[in-house]
Amino acid sequence: MKRIFLFGLLLLGLQLSMNSSEVQKPALPNIRIAAYFTGADAGAKIAAAIADLPSTGGTVDARGLEGAQAFSTDICTGIGAKPVLILLGAATITVSATQTCNTEKISILGLGPSQTVLNCTVNGDCLRIRTSAFNTNKAGSFGGFQMVGNSGANAVAIHIGDIIGTRLQDLWITDFTGASSAGIWFDNVTNWTEQTLVENVRIQNATKSLRFTVNGGTSSFQYTTFSRVSLEIQNAQTAISGENNSALTGSVLDITINKSGAASGTILALANTSTWVNNTYHVIAENNGGGGGTGISLAAGTTLDGRGTIVAAGLANSISGTLTTNLNYMSGTATTGVVESAQTIAARTATFLGTYVQPQLGAAGSFRQGLGLNVHFDGSNWITEGDGGANNGATAILGGYANPATLQFFTVNSTGASDQTITNAVLDSTHLRMTLNSTGLGIDAAPSSKLDVRTGDIRLGFDQAATNKLIKTFTTAHAAGNVPSQLDFGVDDGGGTAGLLVKNVRDGAFNSQSLEFATAHGGVSLGTKLTIDKDGNATFTNQVISTLASGTAPFSITSTTPVSNLTTVPTTYNKSGTQQTATHLVQDTCTLGTDCAVTLTGAAVFTNSTSYTCVCEDDSAIAACRVSQSSGSAFTITGTGIDVIRFICVGN
Numbered sequence: 001m002k003r004i005f006l007f008g009l010l011l012l013g014l015q016l017s018m019n020s021s022e023v024q025k026p027a028l029p030n031i032r033i034a035a036y037f038t039g040a041d042a043g044a045k046i047a048a049a050i051a052d053l054p055s056t057g058g059t060v061d062a063r064g065l066e067g068a069q070a071f072s073t074d075i076c077t078g079i080g081a082k083p084v085l086i087l088l089g090a091a092t093i094t095v096s097a098t099q100t101c102n103t104e105k106i107s108i109l110g111l112g113p114s115q116t117v118l119n120c121t122v123n124g125d126c127l128r129i130r131t132s133a134f135n136t137n138k139a140g141s142f143g144g145f146q147m148v149g150n151s152g153a154n155a156v157a158i159h160i161g162d163i164i165g166t167r168l169q170d171l172w173i174t175d176f177t178g179a180s181s182a183g184i185w186f187d188n189v190t191n192w193t194e195q196t197l198v199e200n201v202r203i204q205n206a207t208k209s210l211r212f213t214v215n216g217g218t219s220s221f222q223y224t225t226f227s228r229v230s231l232e233i234q235n236a237q238t239a240i241s242g243e244n245n246s247a248l249t250g251s252v253l254d255i256t257i258n259k260s261g262a263a264s265g266t267i268l269a270l271a272n273t274s275t276w277v278n279n280t281y282h283v284i285a286e287n288n289g290g291g292g293g294t295g296i297s298l299a300a301g302t303t304l305d306g307r308g309t310i311v312a313a314g315l316a317n318s319i320s321g322t323l324t325t326n327l328n329y330m331s332g333t334a335t336t337g338v339v340e341s342a343q344t345i346a347a348r349t350a351t352f353l354g355t356y357v358q359p360q361l362g363a364a365g366s367f368r369q370g371l372g373l374n375v376h377f378d379g380s381n382w383i384t385e386g387d388g389g390a391n392n393g394a395t396a397i398l399g400g401y402a403n404p405a406t407l408q409f410f411t412v413n414s415t416g417a418s419d420q421t422i423t424n425a426v427l428d429s430t431h432l433r434m435t436l437n438s439t440g441l442g443i444d445a446a447p448s449s450k451l452d453v454r455t456g457d458i459r460l461g462f463d464q465a466a467t468n469k470l471i472k473t474f475t476t477a478h479a480a481g482n483v484p485s486q487l488d489f490g491v492d493d494g495g496g497t498a499g500l501l502v503k504n505v506r507d508g509a510f511n512s513q514s515l516e517f518a519t520a521h522g523g524v525s526l527g528t529k530l531t532i533d534k535d536g537n538a539t540f541t542n543q544v545i546s547t548l549a550s551g552t553a554p555f556s557i558t559s560t561t562p563v564s565n566l567t568t569v570p571t572t573y574n575k576s577g578t579q580q581t582a583t584h585l586v587q588d589t590c591t592l593g594t595d596c597a598v599t600l601t602g603a604a605v606f607t608n609s610t611s612y613t614c615v616c617e618d619d620s621a622i623a624a625c626r627v628s629q630s631s632g633s634a635f636t637i638t639g640t641g642i643d644v645i646r647f648i649c650v651g652n
Contacts, residue, residue: 030058035065042093043071046086050078057082057105063089070094076101088145090115098125102132104163110145113172113202118145123152123178125159129166134191136164143169149176149206157206161187162217165195174204181207183231186224186246188217196224204232209239212246212274219247219275229255235263239285242274242302251279259313262291267312269294270302270321281308287315294318370398375412382422384412392420409434472502478511496520501528550581572650586649589619596637596645606632612651619644 032049039045042065049060069091076099083105090111095118101108108127110116120126126147129139147157157173159182160166173183183203186193203209209231212221231239239257242248259265267285270276285295295312298304298321305324375384375394386392393414399407410431412420422431435442458470474482483506490499501516517530531539546554572580586604590596606612609629616625620643627647629635637645 030054030056032058032060033064034060034062041072042069042091043073043075043097046071046075047073047078050075050082050084050086053082053084055082057084059085059087061087063087063111066090068092068094070096071099072096074098074100076103076106079103079106081105085109085140088116092117092119094119094121095126096121098122098128100125100128102128102130104131104135104137104139104165107140108142108145110143112144112170113146116145118147120147120149120155120157120176122155123150124154125156127158129158129160130162130189134162138165138195139163139167141167141169143167143171146172146174148174149181151175151177151181153178153180155181156185157183157203159185159187160196161193162189162191163193165197167197167199168201169197169199171201172204173202173206176206178207182211183209185211185213186221187211187213187215188219188221189215190217192218192220192222194220194222194224196221197227198225198229199227201226201228202230202232205234205237207237208241209233209237210241212242212248214244214246219245221246221248222250224248224251226251226253226255229253231255231257232260233257233263233265234260236265237263238266238269240268240283241266242270242276243272245273245275247274248276249278253279253308254282255284257283257285257313259285259287259291259293261289263289264291264293266294266297267315268304268310269297269299270304271299273301274299275303277303277305279306279308281306281310283308283310285311285313285315287313296323298323370396372396372398375410382424382427384420384422386416386418386420388417390414390417392416392418394420404437404439406435406437408432409436480506480511483511490518492520496526507534580652582652583650584652586614587647589644589646590637591642591644592637592639593642596639598635598637598647600633604633606649606651608632609635612649614647614649616645616647619646 030053032052034042034045034049037045037048037052039048042062045065046060046062049062053060066089071093074097075086079101081103084107086106086108088108088110093116118126126149127142129142131139142158149155149157155176155178157176158168158171160168168184176183183206184198184201185208186196210226210229233239239259240255257267259267268283287293293313293315294317295315296304296310296317296319298317298319300320302321303324304321373395374392375382375396377383384392384394391414394410394412396410396412397407398410399405410427411433412422412431433443472485472487474485476482483504485504487502488497488499490497490501492498497518498520499518501518503514503516505512505514512534514534515532516528518526518528520526527541529541533539548554569583569585572583574580584603586600588598590598600606609631611632612629614627614629614635616627616637616639618625618639621640623640623643625637625639625643625645627635627637635649637647639645
């Protein structure tokens, strides 16, 4: 009897131990099995498992919680600074409270959208992802589940912002249809949201599938990647919405859009001052059933540019902002009021807007192909498309198979709103600007052709031992038809050319070349200041100034022929042979008793009484005379009677 009693006690103890969650916890230190924890629902059990993890964090495995489950509280409340991975299983989970992930250290992964379903009944955010203490650490991953919404005015599947590097992958979001609802809502409140990866995501029947807003943070949503994203919109819904001053730059948008039935809707809308630039687009929209709506809607002050392709389902566009032509195909038509600039597009059907490879079928055995912007070949002529406003210009780079093979650069100026039809001959004669082949680079002879180098150098034969030329050559030597002509090397700021001018003019029965140096200074001192003619004669219009230091002669002249109007001062030395600089001569006469107290003025003045020497001679008789120097500008001559005295002074 005692043995039976003891065995019963043992069975009771075993049963009690099996009901104890403390005993059932796995032995692995950083893994907790949520099913082994107590709680009112799956959310409470997961929260208890998270709380039981050490401060170093770990994994909460909730895959054992299958079938109908519920999150009536926020499972993320107790995470704190722990890095936590939550694994969800094959379950349909009713989410009646916002799940707020305020840290970059959390990840939530399901078994896939067909097995893990979050049934969101919250009239607000179902899943909120952000960092409450913003940092630039790489965030976690969320995916592998379906999110089913409701018609609550503020129902949102995923509300994300102020976080870096979040991965949203393998998601299916559907039925968030309230007035302010969204599938994925990107929203900056305190800082910025960048480097987000949205991959293999499907969003159906959401008021706004993808929404971007700024509510206090910066405008940046840079470096976001959308890969294999599918959006399905219905009546009055918007697939992609950029609001406030949202800035999406350096991003990749690989998105397909289906607009269902006869319903209206918008493919892409930018509002306020949103700026989406320097992105790569592969956005393809289908209008299933042919209903109405809007393709691209750009409000005044917004900008959409980048590269790639946007096909807006054949819907009419509403363009009041700036849309650049780097986007090579815009289906549909734009309304009026488009901002026009050199790189913007107005109302256009866009059939020929973009980059093309096209043959030239005009000449037998000769073909061209290349790149063109707003130009195509119709088999006979080149066609540029008019935009209905004031632009029908085009540019093209074409290459041919002629010998030598030549790369040609064309620009076609705008002539108005209508299309232009240009023959092959006119394209070459009027619009060719530059050619490049094995013989070199050529600037075409079209009117106003020029090489305009804004920065940097033009180098001829750089590091090459050869004769190099920058020259204007005529096909017929010395012909009268070659003149007048001029080659300028200089600077022209609108007030005239300053520099080197090489001129070719007619001189009788011959051509004559001259080399001229010209100056210009704010419209003052214009014109040629030095000319070297065909005979080597140099003509100056102003002073010749030498700044050569003393010790070397500033001029070296072989000829001994006197030069008219050339004033010189004899070279003066002291007894030691040292040259005396800045010397000059004064020669004149005076009459004793009348004006032989001489005062020098102007250029005749010397430095002081000892810097010069004066000698005198009596012109009236054989008699002595004497000079007394009192200063650099005064001396007195004495002698006999009232004789005429001749004097000469030299010094500095």
